[in-house]
Amino acid sequence: MEKKDITDREDIILLVDTFYEKVKNNAILGYIFDDIAKINWETHLEKMYSFWSSMLIGEHSYTGNPMKVHIDLGKIAPMGEIEFMEWLVVFHTTIDELFEGKTTEFAKERAENISRIMQYKIEQSLT
Template identity: 35%
Template sequence: MSRRLLDSPEDVKLLVDSFYEKVQTDSLIGPIFTDVAQVDWSKHLPKMYAFWESIILGNNAYDGHPFRPHLIVNQQHTLTIDHFERWLQLFSQTVTENFTGEIAEQVRQRATQIALVWSSKLEYLNNDSYMEG
């Protein structure tokens, strides 16, 4: 199969669907989605299409607070840098397998930024709460 340019809603859907197929079968982060967060995929996937369309296509499809659900999950099951690294590894792998070109590279960089920022936010919160405890 030839790799695509990642420049259409169909491409974004392919990215998201392929990525979350990997996530669901992953031994490290899969259980966080299925057991801890108990993700309803019929609701989650359309949100993720909108989130990544906003980033990739700049169409403002997403209207929400993407970090908030991670905070809630983190209260039930501490999210560590390992979780974010695995998420990023699977995401990057999905991009490489399906897409080529400049947009794909930018999306990989953006995912890296998101993983770094969110993991450091959570690490800060987790360490901060230990100090108070």
């Protein structure tokens, strides 16, 4: 079946749900969410729908500070090269399974850029 591009909130929800289902079951990442950060998945997923809708489809609904959240997380969990590489592999695999097109490519670029900055800021905060 031909894949479509990411165009609306329904696409974002599918992307986010599929991505975090893989993350939950991932040996390198899952326990950071469940055992260390002990997140409420319902709240987290809602936040992530807003985050990616704001990034990709002009929704302007996300108001958090992801850099601060991950810098704080870096003080209690391993958040280095291995974890970020894994996060990106899972994100790219998920997105390529579901979509293709301009916004899809932009989403991967966005994720890579944010991830690079995040990792750098975490490293800086630990030295």
